[in-house]
Amino acid sequence: MTNRKEIGWNFDNTYSRLPKFFYNSLSPNPVSSPKLAVLNEPLATTLGLNPEALKSEEAVAVLAGNQVPEGGSPLAQAYAGHQFGHFTMLGDGRAMLIGEQITPNHDRFDIQLKGSGRTPYSRGGDGRAALGPMLREYIISEAMHALGIQTTRSLAVVTTGETIIRETELPGAILTRVASSHLRVGTFEYTARWGELEELQLLADYAIERHYPEIEADENRYLSLLRNVIKRQAYLIAKWQLVGFIHGVMNTDNMTISGETIDYGPCAFMDTYDPATVFSSIDRQGRYAYGNQPYIGGWNLARFAESLLPLLHENQEKAVERAQDEVSKFGELYKMNWLKGMRAKLGIFDEEEQDETLIESLLSMMQKYKADYTNTFRALTYDKPEGSEMFNASEFKQWYDQWHARQGRQKESNEESHQLMRNNNPAVIPRNHRVEEALEAAVEQGDYSVMERLLNVLSKPFAHTPEQEEYCTLPIPSNIPYRTFCGT
Known part of the structure; x- marks a missing residue:
């Protein structure tokens, strides 16, 4: 058991009080040499945890699944699912719920370790996770939170000091995931x-x-x-x-x-x-x-x-x-x-019957001219549609006039309209090439500074600051389609 008071653990584990049908209790699956790679200090504070104490050897042992925190009740949840349309029995095959943290505001959050080792639901898997996919979840989930999208969040990533085998040998890691619950x-x-x-x-x-x-x-x-x-x-x-x-x-x-x-x-x-x-x-x-x-x-x-x-x-x-x-x-x-959100992205406050046609016409042109989704709305937000093939097309200029006429029929001012757009069109998103750049530096070189800079920019996606400009650039064109992997 670890020191509950100094770190701030405050567990009340309601799920573990359900019948055993819903879960299997677990013991830790220790790793050889855990080290803290990333810690989300603002989230830690929100949860009522002490960020400095979480950096201690004792706390890292908990985040690695080597020790059970005081008040914790480790378990793997049982569930099933339709995967690509096919029903199958599943369950936490590489995750462990260590407890439900009660925050200073009396909110309740699951604290789960992902990549913490084998469980009764592992189905032949090793129960472990690679560093790259865990850092990826950290980046994307925190970016989603900053975008105002309901999401699980990431408290920390710990490297295990062990190698796992996927297509190649990869460094192992464990993510601490925070969720309102893991009910699916x-x-x-x-x-x-x-x-x-x-x-x-x-x-x-x-x-x-x-x-x-x-x-x-x-x-x-x-x-x-x-x-x-x-x-x-x-x-x-x-x-x-x-x-x-x-x-x-x-x-x-x-x-x-x-x-x-x-x-x-x-x-x-x-x-x-x-x-x-x-x-x-x-x-x-x-x-x-x-x-x-x-x-x-x-x-x-x-x-x-x-x-x-x-x-x-x-x-x-x-x-x-x-x-x-x-x-x-x-x-x-x-x-x-969706329509309400798209109206906001176009600076439209009220509703007209033809709004959907206006929106669909823009999206159709974007597809036709292979326009970048985020940067197109960003350009419209600044009212500077320039620098792309679509913006030079006569059909876009006709659409642009219709759009401005639509904005002009509402009582709100141009400035209010543009502020609505700034609040709903992110200047930056986790561009795939930027995410890969951060993961490569961290995994291959142990350099987390690239990831830290990226996270800092992504934390304020609607700021529209000059510092964000370089993160708006597109990747170098490639004939090879971008592919992602689930990490199992």
């Missing part, structure tokens, strides 16, 4: 498939108490649970689309009940606008392409609704009818959020 659609699928009705109800009640306490007194709180999860996911996926984020592996085990983005494996941000964009090396059919993400979100939520059927109504037919009615609303909710 797949958690409910697992319980619906292999649990009893009592356990399914217990899980649903737990999810409501933890994430939706305001619906506890509803006449049918389980229908309200479904409705609220659908609302949060419609909002989340719209936010992804608005910044060009591609998750890469939208399996049902990677969709949270809380509405947070989780699992930054083969994710990336789109440069050239193209709805068919795929970065994941394993998504050969484009199931999880940028343009498919809203559809897959609805598909995943249908699986969630199926798992809740026994709780929605005792009559199967009526339960299905209720579930279908709620899931059918996802597309409309998503589109409402």
